[in-house]
Amino acid sequence: MDAPAAIALVRKTSLSSLVEAEVMRLILAGELDSGQQIKEVAIAARLGVGRSSVREALRALEAVGLVRIEKNRGAFVRVVSETEAREMYVVREQLEGLAGALLAARITDDEVRELREYVDELDYYLDPAEFQRYFPLNLKFHRRIFEMAGNGRLLDMYGRLTNELHTVRRNGLLRGGGLAVSNIEHRNIVDALAARDADGASAAMRAHVSAGGQRRRAQAPGDSGSEVA
Amino acid sequence: MDAPAAIALVRKTSLSSLVEAEVMRLILAGELDSGQQIKEVAIAARLGVGRSSVREALRALEAVGLVRIEKNRGAFVRVVSETEAREMYVVREQLEGLAGALLAARITDDEVRELREYVDELDYYLDPAEFQRYFPLNLKFHRRIFEMAGNGRLLDMYGRLTNELHTVRRNGLLRGGGLAVSNIEHRNIVDALAARDADGASAAMRAHVSAGGQRRRAQAPGDSGSEVA
DNA sequence: CTGCTGTCGATTGTCGACAAAGTCAATCCG
DNA sequence: CGGATTGACTTTGTCGACAATCGACAGCAG
Known part of the structure; x- marks a missing residue:
């Protein structure tokens, strides 16, 4: 230094x-x-x-x-309990929806390009063996959306949720194994943003988080977890 | 003790x-x-x-x-800047909307009654001179909605926002002077909750916060504040 | 063998000491 | 006279000492 x-x-x-x-x-x-x-x-x-x-x-x-x-x-x-994790996903869904809506109204072409690059790169790491590459890049994709959204407070809250959820989130993605599906959802998000469609972006974000939460829950240990065949 | x-x-x-x-x-x-x-x-x-x-x-x-x-x-x-206050109101609007939607799906008759009591009592304190009674009761009304919503995480985040906003919020309500209007909005919220109308409750909550934010902004010092006649 | 109790080492809770940095005003120099 | 300098004073940053508490284990009684 x-x-x-x-x-x-x-x-x-x-x-x-x-x-x-x-x-x-x-x-x-x-x-x-x-x-x-x-x-x-x-x-x-x-x-x-x-x-x-x-x-x-x-x-x-x-x-x-x-x-x-x-x-x-x-x-x-801190260990987050199953019920806490669910609560946090509900809140996160809402926050990500807001971020999507805000960003759709102000995103630049450069930013659209940047997000697309992330999604393209993620496609290379869909294999579970590449998870240690997929995971941080996935985090970055989401984080960048919040940064671009231009609301410092929102970014702050998202950061907190992310920190607390990190363990649960890693396990969910990894064991749920829905990497390919997840990245398709990412693409939907970027498409809506590129179209400057606030409602669409918000819905896409919420759907993505909701799906992620369900992927996680399908793997969650006990606690009235619905047994998926 | x-x-x-x-x-x-x-x-x-x-x-x-x-x-x-x-x-x-x-x-x-x-x-x-x-x-x-x-x-x-x-x-x-x-x-x-x-x-x-x-x-x-x-x-x-x-x-x-x-x-x-x-x-x-x-x-x-901590002193919250004007732009920060606006950012926080945007986030709060979203959180309150979520709380309304969640609560509409699970509220009990007793809870509806309790909220109605608050609104009725608030009607007694519409005079600015009674502000020191109105203000805390107003806070309690909102807080109870979050408590009843049953999402600990959401309540937690709301608590933080409230703490940071308390000054700005007090001044906004006081100087904005829209106490009567504000309480009419409260009544709309309770009505939607009583009808178990999730979308309606969410919308009523968001409208209330949004209106409160505008009342505040109309009084806010400078910082590109729109001069209202 | 089981359960209780006293004791001991480990770990945290709280405090004040000392060092470092900042503040402010009186003073000095151009 | 104005701005820089210096130096006393205030306030915070960091540390280790000491006390309080906890958890585990050994020893004892039944």
Whole structure:
């Protein structure tokens, strides 16, 4: 890293922010399993910082919903229950629908092109063996739509939901195995956006999320999950 | 407080949680103005706790969106800009619409009755002089709808938005002066809910929020605000 | 063998100390 | 006289110490 960048970084970011980012990375990367305890001293030693910074970071992550803190027991990687996952999908469906509608009204030709590229690239990774390529690109596709939609608040909320859902979402896509179907839905979304059809884009987004939720649910463990033949 | 309750309280809540709740109260109650700096030692002394607890609380409140933290400068009560407020209203409109639709599908007769009582009571407080009665009751009406909707996640998100919007919302209702109109909209909502009309309830909710946003905007300071005659 | 209880190591909760950065005003120089 | 400089004072950033609490395990009673 060059000096100016380093200086800017040090001036703006506190240690706890860095710890927060790092712990988040560990969780999202799966290095910290769902439900696993996060020991303050371990993180502190690993990153070479004091416990205070770690504690502050964990507090923030709790508010974001990535960890759960029990008094005198510690911090644990949050595990989302089946019912919570369903609730979140309902909300997500609504948010993605809104993003689609907003974006259809303002998308540029360049942006349409960018989204199409993602979808085309995703087509190369439909094989389950390529999942570690498909998954992040899929995330990026959705995230870009929210970024392009131009509503910071909406993007923020989506980010939170995404963080909390990441485990469940990965498993759903992977085991549900509907990668090809999923990408067809992506194409429908882009088509509606390209046509500047707000209602169509909104509907396509909602349908996609809803279908994803059902794909996931078909694989979900118990909890009144409908047994699909 | 009786002993069992006290024990349960001590066992579950940490000092920083209490500090967090208290600072939140101070902000929502307006005792800490928008933009005002929150000094750690002042809060610590006032509540008789150490700085660590205060810092943790502030971190959490930052993640919730109630305060903004600048490195080496301190924590400030968050001030929402005009454009942010608009973005949030767009999102809120969508969330309230979802809550209405969900609730219409599951509302009980008792709940319909409860909501009607709120609306009836609100009618008594239409005079601007009674605003300090109208405002909290109005909040409760909306909050109860989300609670009844039965989606914890949705309720959670709504709570966050509400916290951040509280200032702007209070001013909007107060200065916009549309209390009577607002309550007519409330009645439309309850009617649609009572009829178990999901689409109607959703539309009524969205219309209400949208109208509220416009009432607010008509009063908003500058920032390309349309001058209404 | 089962269940209870006391004890111990591990982990978190809270605090204040010290260092670093920012703020502000009096002062100095052009 | 105006703007830069310096220096005291305030406020935050980070750390480790100490206390409180938890969970596990051993030992004992029945």
